[in-house]
Amino acid sequence: xxxxxxxxxxxxxxxxxxxxxxxxxxxxxxxxxxxxxxxxxxxxxxxxxxxxxxxxxxxxxxxxxxxxxxxxxxxxxxxxxxxxxxxxxxxxxxxxxxxxxxxxxxxxxxxxxxxxxxxxxxxxxxxxxxxxxxxxxxxxxxxxxxxxxxxxxxxxxxxxxxxxxxxxxxxxxxxxxxxxxxxxxxxxxxxxxx
Numbered sequence: 001x002x003x004x005x006x007x008x009x010x011x012x013x014x015x016x017x018x019x020x021x022x023x024x025x026x027x028x029x030x031x032x033x034x035x036x037x038x039x040x041x042x043x044x045x046x047x048x049x050x051x052x053x054x055x056x057x058x059x060x061x062x063x064x065x066x067x068x069x070x071x072x073x074x075x076x077x078x079x080x081x082x083x084x085x086x087x088x089x090x091x092x093x094x095x096x097x098x099x100x101x102x103x104x105x106x107x108x109x110x111x112x113x114x115x116x117x118x119x120x121x122x123x124x125x126x127x128x129x130x131x132x133x134x135x136x137x138x139x140x141x142x143x144x145x146x147x148x149x150x151x152x153x154x155x156x157x158x159x160x161x162x163x164x165x166x167x168x169x170x171x172x173x174x175x176x177x178x179x180x181x182x183x184x185x186x187x188x189x190x191x192x193x194x
Contacts, residue, residue, distance in 0.1 A: 024093040026071055027078030035092025039102040039150055042090060047105045048142040050150070051114070052157035053081060053121070055097035056134045056165065069131045076125045077135060084117045100154060105141070111173065114139055118170040136164040140174035 022034035030038065042048050055061075055077055062070040074097060081099055082091045089103030105113075114137055124132035138161025140153050148156075156174035164172035 024078075027075055027093050029078050029082065029099070030090060030092040032092060032094050035090055035094070035100060036150060038090035039092075039100070042102045042104060043142055043150060043153070045104050046143045047108075049103055049105045049110045049139055050142065050153040050157050051085075051101040051103070051137060051139045052154060052161045053077070053099040053101070054136050054161055054165070056136055058097040058133070061131060061133055065128075065131050069125075069128060072125050072128055073131055073133070077121060080117070080120050084113065084120070100157075110139065110141065114171050122170065134170050136161050137171045138162070138164055138174060139171070144174075 022031055023029065024031055029035075039050070043050075055073065058070065058073070061073055074093075077097075078091070078093060078099065081101055085091050085101045085103045088106075089101055091099060091101040094100050118135065118137055121135035121137075122132065124130070138157040138159065140156040140160065142148070142153060145153060145156065160172040160174040164170055
């Protein structure tokens with residue numbers, strides 16, 4: 001009997017280590033691989049919405065207020081996204097200042113919910129009123145692109161997000177139809193793009 005208990009404790013410890021490895025240490029959100037697994041399951045529902053979020057002027061926040069302030073901004077953005085998506089969805093940090101989410105739009109209020117989220121994400125960081133910026137959001141409803149898988153939906157949300165960055169509205173829905181050629185290749189305006 002003691003060996004069974006030992007194995008159970010060891011298995012629980014391993015499970016905890018695996019879960020920790022799938023979480024981003026700064027924000028607590030899922031890493032890209034863990035997010036992708038969860039997002040694909042949610043996309044089986046035709047009411048799924050894919051969201052991409054990018055913190056505007058993040059480098060400027062780091063340069064002006066320091067990396068601790070930038071980290072606080074990322075953590076606040078992550079917490080606000082996770083709260084908005086709720087337990088029925090999933091949110092991940094894809095890297096740097098870019099986040100993705102998938103949630104089920106049960107009551108068909110995604111446009112209104114995401115407009116509110118855009119305003120919430122622009123609020124100053126709690127405890128650091130000088131640290132704030134906007135967050136550009138791009139989103140796509142999976143049902144609008146029947147049969148398209150997560151990578152294609154993320155590209156569409158990315159295209160919408162960059163349209164939001166160029167406009168006065170922080171939230172943009174992906175257009176129906178074909179993706180722009182520039183998105184399939186490289187994204188203009190991204191760090192490291194030639």
